[in-house]
Amino acid sequence: MKFADRLNRLGTETAFAVAATATEWVAKGNEVFPFHLGDLNLPTPENISAAMHRAVSEGKTGYCPNAGITPLRAALAQSLGKQRNVLFTPENIAVQPGGKPVIGKFLRSVMNPGDEVLYPNPGFPIYESQIEFNDGIAVAYRYLDTPNGFQIDLDYLESKITPKTKALIINDQQNPLAAEMTDAEREKLANLANTYNLWVLSDEAYFDIRYAGESKSIVSLPGMQDRTVILYTFSKKFAMTGWRLGAAIGPKEIVDRISRLNTNEESCTAQFVQWAGVEAINGDQSGAHELVRVLKTRRDATIAGIQTVSGMRVHTPNSAFYVFPEVSETMARTGHDDLTRFALDALHNSGMSFCTRRHFGRPVIDEKGNYIRLAYSGIDSSQIDKGLSRLAEWVNSK
Amino acid sequence: MKFADRLNRLGTETAFAVAATATEWVAKGNEVFPFHLGDLNLPTPENISAAMHRAVSEGKTGYCPNAGITPLRAALAQSLGKQRNVLFTPENIAVQPGGKPVIGKFLRSVMNPGDEVLYPNPGFPIYESQIEFNDGIAVAYRYLDTPNGFQIDLDYLESKITPKTKALIINDQQNPLAAEMTDAEREKLANLANTYNLWVLSDEAYFDIRYAGESKSIVSLPGMQDRTVILYTFSKKFAMTGWRLGAAIGPKEIVDRISRLNTNEESCTAQFVQWAGVEAINGDQSGAHELVRVLKTRRDATIAGIQTVSGMRVHTPNSAFYVFPEVSETMARTGHDDLTRFALDALHNSGMSFCTRRHFGRPVIDEKGNYIRLAYSGIDSSQIDKGLSRLAEWVNSK
Numbered sequence: 001m002k003f004a005d006r007l008n009r010l011g012t013e014t015a016f017a018v019a020a021t022a023t024e025w026v027a028k029g030n031e032v033f034p035f036h037l038g039d040l041n042l043p044t045p046e047n048i049s050a051a052m053h054r055a056v057s058e059g060k061t062g063y064c065p066n067a068g069i070t071p072l073r074a075a076l077a078q079s080l081g082k083q084r085n086v087l088f089t090p091e092n093i094a095v096q097p098g099g100k101p102v103i104g105k106f107l108r109s110v111m112n113p114g115d116e117v118l119y120p121n122p123g124f125p126i127y128e129s130q131i132e133f134n135d136g137i138a139v140a141y142r143y144l145d146t147p148n149g150f151q152i153d154l155d156y157l158e159s160k161i162t163p164k165t166k167a168l169i170i171n172d173q174q175n176p177l178a179a180e181m182t183d184a185e186r187e188k189l190a191n192l193a194n195t196y197n198l199w200v201l202s203d204e205a206y207f208d209i210r211y212a213g214e215s216k217s218i219v220s221l222p223g224m225q226d227r228t229v230i231l232y233t234f235s236k237k238f239a240m241t242g243w244r245l246g247a248a249i250g251p252k253e254i255v256d257r258i259s260r261l262n263t264n265e266e267s268c269t270a271q272f273v274q275w276a277g278v279e280a281i282n283g284d285q286s287g288a289h290e291l292v293r294v295l296k297t298r299r300d301a302t303i304a305g306i307q308t309v310s311g312m313r314v315h316t317p318n319s320a321f322y323v324f325p326e327v328s329e330t331m332a333r334t335g336h337d338d339l340t341r342f343a344l345d346a347l348h349n350s351g352m353s354f355c356t357r358r359h360f361g362r363p364v365i366d367e368k369g370n371y372i373r374l375a376y377s378g379i380d381s382s383q384i385d386k387g388l389s390r391l392a393e394w395v396n397s398k
Numbered sequence: 399m400k401f402a403d404r405l406n407r408l409g410t411e412t413a414f415a416v417a418a419t420a421t422e423w424v425a426k427g428n429e430v431f432p433f434h435l436g437d438l439n440l441p442t443p444e445n446i447s448a449a450m451h452r453a454v455s456e457g458k459t460g461y462c463p464n465a466g467i468t469p470l471r472a473a474l475a476q477s478l479g480k481q482r483n484v485l486f487t488p489e490n491i492a493v494q495p496g497g498k499p500v501i502g503k504f505l506r507s508v509m510n511p512g513d514e515v516l517y518p519n520p521g522f523p524i525y526e527s528q529i530e531f532n533d534g535i536a537v538a539y540r541y542l543d544t545p546n547g548f549q550i551d552l553d554y555l556e557s558k559i560t561p562k563t564k565a566l567i568i569n570d571q572q573n574p575l576a577a578e579m580t581d582a583e584r585e586k587l588a589n590l591a592n593t594y595n596l597w598v599l600s601d602e603a604y605f606d607i608r609y610a611g612e613s614k615s616i617v618s619l620p621g622m623q624d625r626t627v628i629l630y631t632f633s634k635k636f637a638m639t640g641w642r643l644g645a646a647i648g649p650k651e652i653v654d655r656i657s658r659l660n661t662n663e664e665s666c667t668a669q670f671v672q673w674a675g676v677e678a679i680n681g682d683q684s685g686a687h688e689l690v691r692v693l694k695t696r697r698d699a700t701i702a703g704i705q706t707v708s709g710m711r712v713h714t715p716n717s718a719f720y721v722f723p724e725v726s727e728t729m730a731r732t733g734h735d736d737l738t739r740f741a742l743d744a745l746h747n748s749g750m751s752f753c754t755r756r757h758f759g760r761p762v763i764d765e766k767g768n769y770i771r772l773a774y775s776g777i778d779s780s781q782i783d784k785g786l787s788r789l790a791e792w793v794n795s796k
Binding site: 001002003004005006007010011012013016039040041043044049052053056057059060061062063064066097098100101104108109110111112126129130133197199226227239240241242243244251253254257260261263264265266267268269270271272273 | 399400401402403404405408409410414437439441442447450451454455457458459460461462464495496498499502506507508509510527528531597624625637639640642649651652655658659662664665666668669
């Protein structure tokens with residue numbers, strides 16, 4: 001039987017292969033330190049689970065509106081509007097089964113075949129996959145590794161804009177770089193979007209995972225509310241990755257279309273999960289605060305551990321839960337010239353399991369350096385210490 | 399801001415407009431008898447909810463494999479394989495957030511732009527919408543209203559097969575007709591699929607909602623397992639419409655591709671909902687049996703009520719939870735020649751709220767008769783009696 005040609009353009013999250021390799025290594029009796037996971041090994045706050053149980057016992061187990069229950073749309077509109085200093089109403093919100101569905105639905109709503117979409121690379125691999133699967137041209141923009149951290153190469157990005165450019169995907173509090181935009185970068189991107197009349201998908205998955213400073217959204221800048229769709233998710237802030245709850249937030253005109261895609265693709269998001277979401281937004285926030293406190297401890301342990309490994313160079317991020325060290329010297333020291341091979345040998349010699357730059361989009365032209373991603377969301381501080389000591393032991397003995 | 403042209407090809411479930419009209423009429427102080435809903439006003443069996451609560455308290459709140467948790471895939475493989483007399487393994491199962499996602503994912507996996515797909519009409523409106531939205535040509539096949547009930551017009555269907563025909567969508571235990579195939583019809587369709595090398599999507603959403611006889615699946619027939627994807631859902635059998643849990647069941651080769659679409663579109667289905675699904679399949683079945691018992695009572699009440707309304711002609715179905723009466727005489731008696739207007743006047747004169755044939759796909763050429771759909775899944779027997787008495791009162795007084 002034959003399959004659709006379009007499947008040849010469908011990418012995936014190759015990070016899952018790293019998880020499989022780690023699982024194999026564990027099965028052979030080895031200890032593994034899981035820095036590859038973007039998942040959280042922390043419980044969902046109790047009040048949120050309790051709200052879901054209550055909803056089920058109240059019989060909230062039937063279909064609900066395609067765009068989501070009104071109380072959740074209202075809660076999100078108020079909370080996000082306040083944080084971002086814009087006015088949202090429930091009509092600006094289309095609830096989704098996770099943050100990820102927003103990517104494809106946004107693209108299917110704005111992109112014609114052959115349209116170009118700018119996306120961050122390294123970046124979340126589903127951007128590239130969904131642009132191409134939905135008949136668009138994925139045009140990567142890149143980052144510069146500066147003494148002040150990773151910064152978008154804005155000249156490069158602007159040089160990639162053509163009359164076919166339809167949309168710009170941005171991911172402040174970036175995965176995998178954990179880079180953040182300066183105000184100047186954000187303003188420049190907003191200017192470009194306004195000048196070239198681009199739609200903007202602002203992936204704000206890590207907006208609330210923050211250890212210092214304050215998150216800002218491009219939607220707050222002049223002219224942006226009319227052209228921006230925010231990808232919102234409950235996954236990270238409330239340790240709800242497996243609950244599958246998120247939202248597309250944008251102008252009513254596009255939200256109506258995304259809601260029609262909901263009707264076509266999955267009817268609605270599980271009703272009682274949405275009621276739990278109302279509690280997450282409006283209820284006691286101590287669980288969410290505790291989560292950030294724990295993650296900050298882990299970030300500090302991760303940075304401290306990396307600094308003991310010979311040849312690794314890393315920026316200390318103030319948000320998200322990743323670090324993205326440059327490891328060229330470490331590779332040279334351990335006799336590697338291939339990043340994937342280095343990662344595998346690190347696993348076999350120290351138990352450290354992590355993704356590399358290669359899991360986050362096709363390499364951009366003229367790319368320099370060798371980077372790995374350590375996620376500290378799924379591993380306790382004591383294991384972080386132990387894993388990085390083992391890595392240091394292996395590397396530093398060479 | 400401009401939207402994608404493809405949105406012009408995106409349909410919807412227009413039945414939601416009927417619900418809105420009914421809600422308005424209620425708000426004006428009128429009693430409404432909701433026969434328009436395909437939802438169930440019955441609770442999910444207790445043991446299923448309890449299994450979900452247990453899963454949450456055990457911390458099953460993180461990401462899980464894109465194709466679903468192995469215990470659920472195993473439970474579905476065993477249960478469905480046994481019922482349908484074929485061998486399924488977990489590799490044949492891709493868990494979904496509902497049955498509906500299977501439609502689009504199947505089409506995106508097998509259909510190239512311009513390919514033709516045969517689909518039932520009247521039928522579930524999302525078939526037509528998703529074929530066209532995903533760049534295919536939706537080719538309707540039709541039903542004949544015979545003394546033995548609705549039957550697929552097989553000659554017509556075969557005449558519509560061309561070299562561009564890629565797939566055939568079937569829906570035994572049909573919505574909205576509540577028609578069922580005879581063995582001969584099912585065998586003929588299997589022969590056509592084998593002869594013309596077609597993929598088959600077998601929508602089996604109502605397979606287990608049955609009052610007499612036995613459901614059969616086309617997948618059981620020779621040559622069909624290699625070309626058939628079953629749309630399975632927990633929604634109807636276990637009164638879990640708002641839980642959003644279903645599965646695509648088919649050859650490993652297509653299930654792998656559908657799982658990759660899962661990775662791209664929503665990562666996975668809510669983990670704890672899947673654990674509840676394991677209990678639904680493997681646990682106590684008394685809740686599911688009770689549900690069918692209640693629905694049978696409602697079916698009998700609906701048929702009895704219709705028979706008191708002058709000019710309505712109806713078949714008594716043995717499965718699903720719809721009836722599809724022909725109402726031309728009733729319309730003539732009440733001075734109507736437009737079906738939509740008749741439905742609205744019925745609401746205003748009797749409180750009866752229902753969908754019509756027009757909510758289930760574009761009319762097929764040379765179509766005869768005027769049909770309405772009464773769903774008895776969301777209304778108690780006493781209300782069924784009352785609503786149909788009111789309708790009879792209004793109609794019979796003319």
